[in-house]
Amino acid sequence: MLIQQVELFLIEQQLRIPFKTSYGLYENRETIIVKLTDASGTVGFGEVVAFSEPWYTAETIQTSLHILQDFLIPTILNKVFTHPSEVAETLNIFKGNPMAKAGIEGAYWDLFSKKKDISLAKALGGMKEEIPVGVVVSMNEPEVMLQQIERFQIEGYERFKIKVSKQNDYEVISKIRDKFPTISLMIDANSDYTLNDIEQLKRLDQFKLLMIEQPFGDRDFMDHAILQKEIATPICLDESIYSLEDVEIAFALQACKIITIKPGRVGGLTESLKIHDYCVENNMPVWVGGMIETGISRIQNVALASLAGFTIPGDISASSRHWEQDIIYPEVKLENGKVKVPNGVGLGITVNEERIKNLSKKVFKF
């Protein structure tokens, strides 16, 4: 495959439900849509899922635009690759910036599977035709969170992730457990705790949570290992995992019992597959995380989650969880509590290029 043209669309959409994080309240979400066109006119779509501010990881929309324009795109333009893994390897001559890289590499995977006349799921080695999915409940008043869980239960979600802080964890979780004693419930702390909070974290064992996601800082492997020995609830690492190497370190230190894979955070689908295979070989449960992304990245995650080793429902909620209208059709939706894995070539959906153009704040063509 020889890429003749790369286009970047910086888009911004209003979120249906504002998303409260440790950084602040997100009411709108910027992302970058990547469109690759090869010599035959076949196109591949990807998405850069970095946020506008460096609160989740160090990347932002602006750092990604810089790295894409000044380094990544000049490196892949008019160069022949026979497989997306070669693209990942080539882009790794540059340090860091996994989300910028994943935007390009993911678009290559879409293009590659189209050229092979197979679905992305099949190209990745996927087996499932439909997947169970989880949903994230934003940080809010406990009553609002209870209402959201009730609604999402009716919609068919099988796993519920709530965002908590160390100021409100016990109060919120106990109210949820009082009303929903048996649901599959997990929390995401986004590094809000430290080892000084170990007694407070021990108290959460009584709630029989599926896991605690990223209680400590992203480089705190040793502290997570100390905590995991003290609590029964499995620790899941998210922000700590930028590569397979980080997973090997976490596994060697017993810093966690579960891993969440986000292709953007690890540099793309090639690295995601390596991490999936390692976790399966080492009996470490693994699931696919979300990034409050558009349907392009979401449907890419659906394809990834179709691999047999993903055994925990991921953050792969319907388009309607975040958007009034998605930029793909058909939109991601639950049918009988499951999301169907597209079996059309490539992503297997249609990208609404008209809507992308209407949502674009800036367009770049190379």
Ligand SMILES: O=C(O)CCC(=O)C1=CC=C[C@@H](O)[C@@H]1C(=O)O
């Ligand atoms: O994509 C979704 O629906 C949820 C995504 C989600 O929970 C997160 C995305 C990015 C940062 C955090 O807010 C959180 C996470 O840490 O997993």
Ligand SMILES: [Mg+2]
């Ligand atoms: Mg997380």
